[in-house]
Amino acid sequence: MNCLEIQDMHKAFGGIQALDTCSLSVTQGTITGLIGPNGSGKTTLFNIITGYERADSGQVRFQAQDITNKAPDTIFRLGIGRTFQLTRIFPRLTVLENMHVAVQRTDLRGMFRWWSASHERQRALELLEFVGLHTLKDLPAGNLSFGQRKLLEFAFILIAEPQVILLDEPAGGVNPTMVNYLADRIRTLNQRGVTFLIVEHNMEFVMELCHRVTVMHRGTSIAEGTPAEVRANPDVLQAYLGD
Numbered sequence: 001m002n003c004l005e006i007q008d009m010h011k012a013f014g015g016i017q018a019l020d021t022c023s024l025s026v027t028q029g030t031i032t033g034l035i036g037p038n039g040s041g042k043t044t045l046f047n048i049i050t051g052y053e054r055a056d057s058g059q060v061r062f063q064a065q066d067i068t069n070k071a072p073d074t075i076f077r078l079g080i081g082r083t084f085q086l087t088r089i090f091p092r093l094t095v096l097e098n099m100h101v102a103v104q105r106t107d108l109r110g111m112f113r114w115w116s117a118s119h120e121r122q123r124a125l126e127l128l129e130f131v132g133l134h135t136l137k138d139l140p141a142g143n144l145s146f147g148q149r150k151l152l153e154f155a156f157i158l159i160a161e162p163q164v165i166l167l168d169e170p171a172g173g174v175n176p177t178m179v180n181y182l183a184d185r186i187r188t189l190n191q192r193g194v195t196f197l198i199v200e201h202n203m204e205f206v207m208e209l210c211h212r213v214t215v216m217h218r219g220t221s222i223a224e225g226t227p228a229e230v231r232a233n234p235d236v237l238q239a240y241l242g243d
């Protein structure tokens with residue numbers, strides 16, 4: 001079953017056609033990779049799926065429901081979580097305080113209003129443990145390495161227990177040990193039923209982690225298949241060499 005379907009998506013910024021008749025689907029329960037040269041429209045697609053940009057035309061369906069151009073908080077509460085290419089944390093607050101801020105920030109229409117303070121703290125600590133940051137909980141978040149900040153942001157979105165998680169370049173600028181750790185956390189969540197759509201330039205990461213890979217080029221998807229199929233596809237090589 002497809003849990004996420006993009007159909008005939010178009011999006012222009014002035015004269016730049018960032019998405020041009022772009023269609024793709026993500027099968028429930030998979031880790032799906034989204035690759036393609038710089039500027040091929042991957043982040044724009046994420047922004048449209050999650051409501052941060054408006055589609056010019058085309059449709060986004062989540063669990064068979066049309067969610068095109070809905071507000072970001074609505075989409076988040078429906079069960080789609082995402083991280084951003086650059087992390088967004090408050091450096092002077094502690095790691096744990098950042099988790100509380102994330103709860104407040106996501107509490108756009110009372111999603112977590114029923115949580116008691118102790119429940120919230122418990123949940124925040126569990127998630128910090130899951131991403132391996134619990135021993136750093138009382139440090140200012142500004143002291144975290146870039147990779148640790150990405151793990152913290154990953155913990156933020158887990159608060160809402162999303163069914164689908166979109167990650168934009170999670171391994172970018174992160175050291176290899178941390179990349180392996182992140183891959184392990186993604187696999188663990190996937191085994192618990194979470195579906196992933198991941199934009200990533202680190203091919204080793206994509207090829208080892210993803211069940212399916214979609215390739216974007218000039219605003220449209222040009223290939224889809226298993227990592228091995230995509231790697232062997234001459235159109236894919238051409239897309240990368242041509243740009």
Ligand SMILES: Nc1ncnc2c1ncn2[C@@H]1O[C@H](COP(=O)(O)OP(=O)(O)O)[C@@H](O)[C@H]1O
Pocket residue numbers: 013016017018036037038039040041042043044045
């Ligand atoms: N807010 C924006 N304003 C103007 N142009 C944009 C904006 N966002 C993206 N673009 C352009 O759209 C194209 C696709 O960008 P993007 O989706 O960021 O690609 P990718 O994530 O695959 O590198 C690029 O040409 C980029 O410069």
Ligand SMILES: [Mg+2]
Pocket residue numbers: 042043044085
């Ligand atoms: Mg991008």
